[in-house]
Amino acid sequence: MPLYIPREDAGYLAGAVPVLVLVSTEQIERLPVFRLDAGRPLPCEGWQFLAGLTASVVDGPGDSGIFVEGIARPEEAEERFAWLEAVDRSGGAVVLVVDSHSAVDDWAALADGGKARGGFVPAVQRTD
Template identity: 85%
Template structure:
């Protein structure tokens, strides 16, 4: 069953590898525990992301998935376009599901904690 994440529980982080941070106390079915290999997030096999302005979908195996609210105002457009371009350049994004609104800039700590779920999720290529 897909999980719904409202905008207030969503964060979009830029950088070399864009990151989508989702806050949920409910675990996401079939999304792996967040782990690193040589400092890089492991891929989430069977998952893909369709990132958009007004909504994003992180689709998993079978019925697993996450529907994410997108922009709520036109003032967010420039920042969101930059994030979407970063997703296109990287070929995907790191998707992190955490249980609180704390900082997520230390991937090693998140992986060591064993509570975060996610990893690198390849993007669905948009056409047109």
């Protein structure tokens, strides 16, 4: 059964690889524990990401998945479009599921802690 994440529990971070941070205490079936290889997040095998302006879906194997509520106000659109372009350029995003609204800038600490789930999720190619 897909997990629903409201917009206030979703964060969109820019960088060399865009990051989608989701806050949830729910266990997400089949989403791997967040791990690094030479400082880079490992891919989430069997998962794909459909990023959108008003909603995004992180689709996993079987019935596993995450529905993420998108923007609610027009003034958010410009920043979100920039993030979506970064997802297109990177071919996906790092999806991180954490259990609280805390800093997620130290990937090594997240990986060592073993609480975060996720990794790099390839994007579904959108057609215009």
